[in-house]
Amino acid sequence: GNSVTQMEGPVTLSEEAFLTINCTYTATGYPSLFWYVQYPGEGLQLLLKATKADDKGSNKGFEATYRKETTSFHLEKGSVQVSDSAVYFCALTHTGGFKTIFGAGTRLFVKA
Amino acid sequence: EAQVTQNPRYLITVTGKKLTVTCSQNMNHEYMSWYRQDPGLGLRQIYYSMNVEVTDKGDVPEGYKVSRKEKRNFPLILESPSPNQTSLYFCASSSPTGANYGYTFGSGTRLTVV
Numbered sequence: 203g204n205s206v207t208q209m210e211g212p213v214t215l216s217e218e219a220f221l222t223i224n225c226t227y228t229a230t231g232y233p234s235l236f237w238y239v240q241y242p243g244e245g246l247q248l249l250l251k252a253t254k255a256d257d258k259g260s261n262k263g264f265e266a267t268y269r270k271e272t273t274s275f276h277l278e279k280g281s282v283q284v285s286d287s288a289v290y291f292c293a294l295t296h297t298g299g300f301k302t303i304f305g306a307g308t309r310l311f312v313k314a
Numbered sequence: 315e316a317q318v319t320q321n322p323r324y325l326i327t328v329t330g331k332k333l334t335v336t337c338s339q340n341m342n343h344e345y346m347s348w349y350r351q352d353p354g355l356g357l358r359q360i361y362y363s364m365n366v367e368v369t370d371k372g373d374v375p376e377g378y379k380v381s382r383k384e385k386r387n388f389p390l391i392l393e394s395p396s397p398n399q400t401s402l403y404f405c406a407s408s409s410p411t412g413a414n415y416g417y418t419f420g421s422g423t424r425l426t427v428v
Contacts, residue, residue, distance in 0.1 A: 206356075236416050238416075238419075243421075244421055244422070245318075245404055245419035245420050245421045245422050246357075246404065246406075246417075246419040247419070248416040248417065248418075251415075251416055291356065291357070295416075301359065301362070301372075302347075302359075302417065304349075304356040304357040304358075305356055306354055306355060306356040307356050
């Protein structure tokens with residue numbers, strides 16, 4: 203079946219450091235891939251998405267590229283800020299479907 | 315403002331006392347879903363609804379009920395809550411092309427069953 207695996211956290215970085223959060227998936231066909239962010243005490247917000255191979259999603263300085271050959275969708279940001287501290291979820295939705303599968307989430311702490 | 319509204323935000327209840335968590339969206343979305351979030355497990359789908367009067371089980375439906383009598387509302391019902399249903403619950407909605415646009419989530423309901 204479909205699944206999403208994220209790197210375990212927490213990830214602790216200093217401000218302005220480079221961020222990578224790894225995400226790999228298992229799915230049949232061609233799923234759409236997403237990153238969601240959850241700030242403390244809030245619901246999930248869509249951060250970025252990619253709907254086909256080689257697409258790059260980007261938003262707020264974050265980027266992720268849909269790599270079908272490695273079944274990966276790693277999240278990156280060149281220079282993190284304290285305000286980026288949150289939990290990040292990788293997710294997939296199968297093409298033509300509605301069911302979304304989430305990874306376990308990766309907590310990011312950014313120190314000033 | 316486009317949003318998904320859940321109530322209540324926090325709820326403490328006793329085992330066996332029926333409760334309902336409400337969810338409403340103002341985006342005219344056809345698809346709505348309930349998830350529970352537990353540490354280390356991410357989000358797991360409880361029930362979903364493709365449209366009015368159309369609902370189906372997700373991955374962890376035991377102990378829950380839902381209804382979809384109106385397009386905007388999708389309440390989650392716990393007929394006889396038990397402590398293992400203590401969790402953080404999220405309602406989400408999307409258009410029929412959710413695979414391309416992702417979901418809008420509510421702010422969550424933290425439920426404690428004692």
